[in-house]
Amino acid sequence: xxxxxxxxxxxxxxxxxxxxxxxxxxxxxxxxxxxxxxxxxxxxxxxxxxxxxxxxxxxxxxxxxxxxxxxxxxxxxxxxxxxxxxxxxxxxxxxxxxxxxxxxx
Numbered sequence: 803x804x805x806x807x808x809x810x811x812x813x814x815x816x817x818x819x820x821x822x823x824x825x826x827x828x829x830x831x832x833x834x835x836x837x838x839x840x841x842x843x844x845x846x847x848x849x850x851x852x853x854x855x856x857x858x859x860x861x862x863x864x865x866x867x868x869x870x871x872x873x874x875x876x877x878x879x880x881x882x883x884x885x886x887x888x889x890x891x892x893x894x895x896x897x898x899x900x901x902x903x904x905x906x907x
Contacts, residue, residue: 843883844873850881854890 845853850872851861862879864870871885 844880845883845886847879847881850879850886853881853883854886 847858847861847865851858854861861870865872865879871882871889873880873882
C-alpha cells in the first residue's frame, strides 16, 4: 500500500488511522476487566454468612446438618451464590405452603 502525503493534515490523519487500528487490535487481545472470574460465583463461609445475614455459627450448623448447599474443599467451605438464592426461595415457598395448610385446619 503506497500512501502519498500532501499536507500536514493528511499526515495527521494517516497517523491517527494507524494508531486507532493498532489500539483496536491491542484491545481485542486484552482480557475484559468486566468479565467475572469463574470463582466469583462462590462465597467462603464468612461471605456466605454475611450474604444470608446470619451468624457464622448458624451457617456452620446448617452446613454440618446438610440443611444448606455447600461444597467442602479440604477444611474450607464454599457456597454457590445461585444455590443459596435457590435455597432461600425454596424455604420461602415451603413456609408459604405450611402457612396455607395451617389456615385450612
